[in-house]
Amino acid sequence: MKNVLIPALLxxxxxxxxxLQAVAEEEIIVTATxxxxxxxxxxxxxxxxxxxxxxxxxxKSLPELLRGIAGIDVTVSGGYxxxxxxxxxxxxxxxxxxxxxxxxxxxxxxxxxxxxHLQPALIERIEIVRGPRSSxxxxxxxxxxxxxxTRRGSGETPRYSLDAGSGSYDTFEVTGGVSGxxxxxxxxxxxxxxxxxxxxxxxxxxxxxxxDQPDYDGYDNLSVQFRGGYxxxxxxxxxxxxxxxxxxxxxxxxxxxxxxxxxxxxxxxLSFDPIPDWNTSLLLSESLDEADNFAPSGDFSSRxxxxxxxxxxxxxxxxxxxxxLTFGVDYRQDKVDSSTDYxxxxxxxxxxxxxxxxxxxxxxxxxxxxxxxxxxxxxETTGGVGWSYTLNDALRVYAxxxxxxxxxxxxxxxxxxxxxxxxxxxxxxxxEAGLEGRHDYVGWSVRAYRIDAQDLIATVCDxxxxxxxxxxxxxxxxxxxxxxxxxxxxxxxxxxxxYLDPDNESAGTRLPRRARERLSFxxxxxxxxxxxxxxxxxxGNRYDNVANTIRVGGFALVDLLAExxxxxxxxxxxxxxxxxxxxxxxxxxxxxxxxxxFLSFHYGNR
Numbered sequence: 001m002k003n004v005l006i007p008a009l010l011x012x013x014x015x016x017x018x019x020l021q022a023v024a025e026e027e028i029i030v031t032a033t034x035x036x037x038x039x040x041x042x043x044x045x046x047x048x049x050x051x052x053x054x055x056x057x058x059x060k061s062l063p064e065l066l067r068g069i070a071g072i073d074v075t076v077s078g079g080y081x082x083x084x085x086x087x088x089x090x091x092x093x094x095x096x097x098x099x100x101x102x103x104x105x106x107x108x109x110x111x112x113x114x115x116x117h118l119q120p121a122l123i124e125r126i127e128i129v130r131g132p133r134s135s136x137x138x139x140x141x142x143x144x145x146x147x148x149x150t151r152r153g154s155g156e157t158p159r160y161s162l163d164a165g166s167g168s169y170d171t172f173e174v175t176g177g178v179s180g181x182x183x184x185x186x187x188x189x190x191x192x193x194x195x196x197x198x199x200x201x202x203x204x205x206x207x208x209x210x211x212d213q214p215d216y217d218g219y220d221n222l223s224v225q226f227r228g229g230y231x232x233x234x235x236x237x238x239x240x241x242x243x244x245x246x247x248x249x250x251x252x253x254x255x256x257x258x259x260x261x262x263x264x265x266x267x268x269x270l271s272f273d274p275i276p277d278w279n280t281s282l283l284l285s286e287s288l289d290e291a292d293n294f295a296p297s298g299d300f301s302s303r304x305x306x307x308x309x310x311x312x313x314x315x316x317x318x319x320x321x322x323x324x325l326t327f328g329v330d331y332r333q334d335k336v337d338s339s340t341d342y343x344x345x346x347x348x349x350x351x352x353x354x355x356x357x358x359x360x361x362x363x364x365x366x367x368x369x370x371x372x373x374x375x376x377x378x379x380e381t382t383g384g385v386g387w388s389y390t391l392n393d394a395l396r397v398y399a400x401x402x403x404x405x406x407x408x409x410x411x412x413x414x415x416x417x418x419x420x421x422x423x424x425x426x427x428x429x430x431x432e433a434g435l436e437g438r439h440d441y442v443g444w445s446v447r448a449y450r451i452d453a454q455d456l457i458a459t460v461c462d463x464x465x466x467x468x469x470x471x472x473x474x475x476x477x478x479x480x481x482x483x484x485x486x487x488x489x490x491x492x493x494x495x496x497x498x499y500l501d502p503d504n505e506s507a508g509t510r511l512p513r514r515a516r517e518r519l520s521f522x523x524x525x526x527x528x529x530x531x532x533x534x535x536x537x538x539x540g541n542r543y544d545n546v547a548n549t550i551r552v553g554g555f556a557l558v559d560l561l562a563e564x565x566x567x568x569x570x571x572x573x574x575x576x577x578x579x580x581x582x583x584x585x586x587x588x589x590x591x592x593x594x595x596x597x598f599l600s601f602h603y604g605n606r
Contacts, residue, residue, distance in 0.1 A: 043386025068520030078201030081219030081249035090477035090502035091143030108306035111409035132404035153179035165600025170197035202252040221247035236272035324357035544588035555584035
């Protein structure tokens with residue numbers, strides 16, 4: 001990777017420093033504290049992607065959108081709709097809590113969220129909070145939280161949008177939506193259809209358990225989203241929402257090579273102020289993760305359906321304009337319905353949390369604590385504290401410490417002839433410090449962190465190859481990440497850099513499927529009706545196994561983007577990805593896209 005990353009760094013630096021981009025205005029962040037708070041008051045590293053960013057990058061999948069963000073490592077098992085790993089700061093994929101409109105999503109059997117089925121076309125905004133957040137959200141928020149907000153309505157005049165496009169690998173996408181307000185009612189609805197012939201997901205693998213299926217592994221996804229909200233009184237609001245995705249994904253495997261999937265989030269919320277400076281809210285929701293799997297012969301093979309029902313009651317009090325108090329209760333029930341006979345198919349969890357924040361003379365101090373009671377393993381207490389200080393209008397410093405945990409999955413606990421019901425939660429303690437600055441049209445941030453994880457679950461086999469999961473591993477992850485933003489003479493530029501040391505202390509090796517170095521550089525400029533852009537992404541090598549004997553090489557990719565406004569409401573967009581046709585992998589033996597293109601039209605009255 002040395003011969004790839006160093007030239008990439010030099011090239012990006014030569015492009016970046018002459019091109020200065022204005023720093024975006026201060027954002028209001030919800031995820032980091034479970035309550036709206038200005039970003040410059042947070043003792044956390046937060047990245048926000050809005051609808052404008054998604055349109056500008058012209059990506060067709062959520063893994064593509066997240067790739068290139070500092071602290072995020074993306075691995076994909078071959079093309080659209082295939083199993084995807086999203087790791088935050090070197091932690092595992094199941095150490096990332098994923099929320100959709102405040103609702104916890106993901107498979108209770110696998111312990112991960114199906115990022116590959118969350119279509120960017122229906123997303124309005126994403127908040128990415130790095131670092132532990134179990135003291136507010138409970139299990140899974142060990143490496144961080146990714147919070148996805150679906151499309152929302154605003155404005156008295158209805159807004160309409162239609163996107164249609166096609167590209168390489170017989171890929172097609174059509175999305176339509178409408179949103180707006182009528183008196184005190186706000187609404188938003190959208191429908192998206194995506195289909196691709198795909199690529200051959202995996203190279204031939206010899207041996208007893210080898211795979212040799214040289215074919216196209218296709219993918220289709222039909223997604224629908226609706227949200228409606230009604231404002232009553234001066235501070236009351238009631239809303240309901242649903243997001244549903246259904247489709248089929250094909251892959252390479254000897255026993256199973258096709259899955260029909262269903263992903264759904266549905267919920268309702270009520271919020272009002274009983275008295276001034278006190279807001280109370282109630283959220284009732286359900287998320288589904290369902291999959292029917294089929295053998296290469298076409299015969300039914302297995303079914304795994306998980307249902308997560310959740311009820312959250314939260315209160316927010318503002319005291320004397322400088323203090324913030326948040327407290328509440330979360331209840332969750334996970335249920336499995338499967339063709340596999342699990343020893344236990346349902347479990348409950350109750351969490352009680354509290355948070356206090358005070359702001360004085362530029363100092364912001366926020367502390368939080370949470371107690372969870374799980375039906376299977378009992379109680380777990382987590383906490384966090386963060387401090388930030390604004391030195392002046394251009395410089396801010398912060399430091400934070402937190403503990404977090406991850407409950408074992410149904411597969412790890414109760415899968416027949418494998419599960420271990422005596423497993424304990426995986427736990428971690430994290431330290432972080434950061435410095436941020438801005439001046440005129442330049443902004444930057446640099447952060448350093450350390451994560452000490454214990455009781456990590458690993459599969460242990462005896463001499464007879466009887467395997468079971470055990471709490472045996474320890475790991476330490478240290479890292480430095482930085483971001484730079486600038487604007488100058490019409491050019492916009494963003495540079496993100498990361499160095500990671502993911503140490504598997506139990507084995508004395510690097511944690512598998514983590515790249516140590518990563519770089520992303522975006523450059524764009526608008527010329528009257530034209531907008532032109534380019535993205536450089538590079539990352540170092542990784543190992544695909546615990547023993548570090550299977551090496552996956554590093555790579556560098558270049559994408560080109562263009563946009564032409566044909567009229568007030570009509571825009572033509574084009575993207576060429578992997579311009580130099582780099583052959584690369586993120587997981588050993590799994591293929592990635594060659595050079596490809598996508599051309600689309602956008603119509604919208606906003």
